Amino acid sequence: MSEHSIFKTFLAIGACRLTRGLLRLFHRGGTTLPGRSALTFDKKILEVVSQGMHIIVVTGTNGKTTTCSMLRNAFQESGIDPLSNISGANLLSGITAEFASQATLSGKPKKSYAIVECDEGALKQVAPLIKPEVIVVTNLFRDQLDRYGEIMHTLNEIRTGISLVPEAVLCLNSDCSLTASLASDVSNPVYFFGIGKTTVAENNTDTAEEQDSSPSDAKYCIRCGTEYDYSYHTYAHLGGFSCPNCDYKRKRPELEVTSIESTSRRSDIIIRIADTQVRVHVGLPALYNIYNAIAALAAFESAGLDRQKMITSLASVKSSFGRMEGFIYNNVDIQMILVKNPAGCNQTLDYLSSLNEEYVAVLCLNDKTADGHDISWIWDVDHEKIIEDPFCKKIYVSGTRARDMKIRLKYGNAKEENIRMIRSNEKLLSAMTEDKLPVYILPNYTAMLKLRTILSSATGRNEFWKDQKYVNKKH
């Protein structure tokens, strides 16, 4: 603290708290502005207010928030109250805000553990300041292309971030050829997690042919450019890849799912960790949540914490903020599931079309900066999955790019009478519940924030920043 003026720290933390207080006063859950005001006073404040803490960082394209939420539950199961940026403000400013608000005015952290969700591009700024013990990379898909340009660029951003903290244990998805390639470029210790050739993967209805023609984010060997062979796919480009030309292929992970039984509400899985088999119940449906669960478990193991606490808490895990969240309005069950890229969206549509009960779907598409201005990815999504599903009774489109979504559905052969475009969120709320069928809302990021505020006030629920432990208390 010698060269680092205590006065500057004081000012930075003070500014952060003041901004936060003012924003709350005006009833806005602003989560990055406080951090920005702290940063204007002290660029390295984050290094000070995180000193000495045990930190797990979660990055990657899909599943960051759910993975963090699972980790937080496991910490709480272990009697530890960790710091976490639950609201999804995952850039340097938002992370700084969270840490600064949980420190004393002289800059000492009040908590000893932290779970940090970090944007892929922000990792290289954040990691050297907070020096995490564990970094999890969940997967890499195309996402918000106009912000990063290209997926290889994102991969390089992550690699740079990791190389700045060579002590940190890396937890990597062995089934993602892009993510797994990080292992060979850095000196960090590596711990792989993945899903093996399970019954689910073998029964995967997509034939090799269909997989072939669907857009893939990683078709060619990242080392030599030859097309990969796959012994199985779990979803999108994830699975048992191997290059027929060089020796790059999926590594047998330290932590591997060997069997999956799934219902529409939960999954029962068997995991091999080193040489032991453990049975785990995950309180969430869908394959991508199994990936989230094993990413969390891998991080928990790597941080040297008690595996059993994680396993116990996974059984009771409920969806995290906005990712898959339930509301009741007008006596109708409403589920909100964040979708922001083709792979995640296709998974969600698979889930809807497997429900076998009547429902209403709501597609909300915004093109604000946090969503990515380029919305052409909706044409890489198979909306036909719900258009052709006889149980899908109506589809509402909303958001700043609702008109584009309407065209997408038209060219997917949707019947015009089944599609309604409603731009006002208030009107949407009453219209989508009028058929008294369960409603599934699929918004992208800023659309979700807006809808959540409206649904929260309509159903009398707290806004997320008022209740950091919301996930555990409410369910």
Added chain:
Amino acid sequence: MSTKSIKICHIYPEALNLYGDRGNILCLKKRLEWRGIDCYVSEVKIGDNSDLSEYDFFFIGGGQDFEQEVLLSDLKSGKGRSIKSAVEDGKTFLCICGGYQMMGHYYETKDGNRMEFLGVANFATIGSEYRMIGDYFFKCTPESGGCEIVGFENHSGRTYLGEGVAPLGHLIYGYGNNGDDDTEGVRYKNLFGSYSHGPILPKNPEFADYLIQTTLDRKYGHVDLAPLDDSVENDAHDHMINLILKGAANKN
């Protein structure tokens, strides 16, 4: 009346498949089906050296720089020559972003490395420091239908046209070919190149029909295209143009 048909060839669907460009194929297919015109779509992938002369329409989309390198060796194996002769033959080509650049002579990176491309039409692309990203809007030349096209551009290459080729259109808002000369895309014979993702066709039905018309006319002599109800498409098209004109659209 005998049924008319169009055979579409989607080149490198497995590699040049970013940014939703496959929506263009879906759009063509539906607009032909709705008019009772048969439409067959074939995919020609890397390593597939099948005869291209049977097709009427070719589509090549955009991809990542990394994957384009994989394609170069495949193009040299003979496919490049087939593509060239199909263009000279007056077949319709729609080439977007990376697929568009590939039709030119070369791509030169910032560091001066040159990747030789097909040289089907007289233009070339040079890498730049920054990406040209955002919603944009241009007007096609009268020779290319004269319609207004709204789309999304995302490229760091700057394309400069040479003698003997025309731009597809002139910019009203955005960067276009290079950010300097207000041109966008290329037109050479029936090769249409553009930076427009979005994808370009579904939201610009007038342009989609212009391509269909061009293709049918070449194959059958003049064909009358039945009009379609494009209110959904035009609503989105006009809305975006209004946003751009009001200065409310996204630009990085």
